[in-house]
Amino acid sequence: MKRLVAIACVLVLVSAFPAPAAEPPKRGGSLIVCVGDEPPGLDPTASASAAIDRVVYSNLFEGLVKVDRHGKLVPGLAHGWEVSPDAKTYTFRLRQGVRFHNGEPFNAQVARWNLERGAAEGTKNAHPEFFRQIATIETPDDFTLRLTLKEVNALFLFQMAEGDSVMLPMKGWEDTASRPIGTGPFRFIEWRRGDSVVLERNPNYWNPALPYLDRLTYRFIKDPSAQVAALKAGDVDVLGWILAPEIARGIARDKRFKVLSGSSTSEVIMSTNNKAKPFDNKLVRQAMAHAIDRKTVNELVMLGYGTPIGSHWPPITPYYVDLTKKFPYDPKKAKELLAQAGYPNGFAARIQLPAIYPYAQKAGEVIADMLGRVGIRLKIEIVEWGFWLDRIFKQKDFELSMIGHAEAWDIGIYANPNYYFQYDSAEFRDAYQKALRAETEAEKAKWFARCQEIVAEDAVNGFLFVSPSLSAMKAEVMNWWKDYPTIALDATEVWWNK
């Protein structure tokens, strides 16, 4: 009951603040945003690290298109685009008068150079395939960019909206990791290693109405209790990405602050090695799916802030299908399936949990208890992150683990039989190909839905919940993103109401 009251309080608190449009935003002020991880360099085109995007995406750097706060594609450096009827040719109309922070103009030549750089042999880009799918790049004039793809790809525009696809200037791009130069609403001032990255308002931003803030600082504080102390003592204004929901509840009780709880794209799954015995048996995996009470997992691990899922697809991403009813909580059914699979007395297995993510450890303990009730005795092992990446992710030497898959649109990992959970299904690969090559919206929706269903039916992994996008801030901070449909902490439209 207490928990419900607390959640209700949060909801009331959140809804008590007026919608962003209700009041004209005020200009000026300096905002300090606390994030847990310091980025490994500031170049999103040379690393897929989420910590980089959380600082620079849409703040410092922009691509042709962007993802907005609702998960929709919106114009970035291209103010519009057309797609040919065969869905292979994209014509982008670029904004005029855009300049990089060092004064260099942005135009079709610069865009072309960026795309070619991403595709080049020896590129540092973590996703060269985004650019190598482009067959030809034409620049009929300075502000028109025509790209023809080798094959239809339903995700192409979303890939162009990723941090890997932002535009760098042709001069001065070499030091992007330490001295980034972009076109965004904020420009780089200083990276104080171990402490913060400081940005300031770009006075020459192509949209003269934005940004509202004069100064924007991302400060790196890893320890959750230190984060709360920093917020309460006034050393930071926003906690951008709260991993421990207990913190959110405590802050929500304090009138000086507000907590925003939305949805993210991070699916927390009990990753399962589909090649390891007995998890190579679909019945065993389905039995586990029946043995997990997702609602309780979400209550115990995320205090109810998360959203239960039945497949590998976030509810805020287009084409979502609700499959949470596919394997309802049913321990009896789970035992039957286990008996059918040849394990009437259950079995023992090992679950390895990465130490850096508190949710993974908590979820692991809850799951171990639930699976224990149907006879699957889990031995819990806490492992360090480097170890996790090496043994579990790379060498695939594991039985069960627990991790959040943060990227949006990542169901394609199930089409790769060498991916760490080693799921090998021709049916899925076929459906995924059809989804990617779909030329109409209806076709896309149909096949992406099918992908979700196949993965759910095969119970490839234990699908638990989508992490909440929990943020906390001073009550006067307005217009912060509630949901995080992409990996970003975009402060372009944030303003101070004081």
Added chain:
Amino acid sequence: MGPPGLFPMLRYVLIKFATLVLLLILVSLTVFAVLFVLPGDPAQIILGIHATPESLARLRAELGLDRPFFTQYADWVGNLLLGRSALSIHYKMPVFELVASRLAVTGPLALLAMLFAVAFAVPLGIYAARHQNRPQDLAVMAFTQVGLATPEFWLGILLVLLFSVELNWFAAGGFPGWAADPLGSLKALLLPAFALGIIRAAILARLTRSSMLDVLREDYIRTARAKGLRERTVIYVHALRNALIPVLTILGLQLGQLLAGAIIIENVFFLPGLGRLVFTAIGMRDLPVVRDVVLLMAAAVVFVNFLVDLAYAAVDPRIELH
């Protein structure tokens, strides 16, 4: 026993110095070997789990991680001896610069912590010794017992809750930088140094007490008292000087523990110090940074031990190498 005729002192110093060099070589080999076999690929950690195998292989080659053990080791030690700094994988800047900027936080932090430790420990220890087995002594002992059992990070959090969150006298952490705000920087170090120092003080107070009690039993103290000197003079002029020798020795030897404590406390107060640097660097597998910092910390401890050995020899010429 050394052969007579040689300068025994010089021989002692030389042998101690040779030990120091040998130790450092062993430390460097160990650090390197441990990091070499440690699971966890820096390239994977940098590029994230969504990176392609191609980009991983390229980064690995760029970082030189695909070369054999001894080539990498020789490269590292060679560059260190030549004073050439490697580049931090994570921070994209020379490791030496990074370490220098972090030392500017951890150095003063350690020094302040020592000051706090001594400032509390010595008076408390003397007080307890003077009231041996009386309630005052028991109170001090009980206090130090609590101090010994208190983890630094917990004390740190309590201090933040009281002085930052409730009273708002201090920032909850962070460091403005000496150049930007010298006074603010000093203030930023007070709470963490206090948390670190007060725990050390508990140990040192006990040591001061027992050392003081030993000295007070010596003949020369009895003589001093017999001369009719005031108790105050006996304690602070005659006894204290000798009682402090073991205390200062232990203080020096505690440097290692202090550096370990700094790792924790710098995380609680999010100070950009050496401890937090090495903590993050291990997690990120920023091998050039981990190697250099661990070697530096080990070198500091070994060097302080070396100085303590020398100081002993200087104070007591009877000490020789056995």
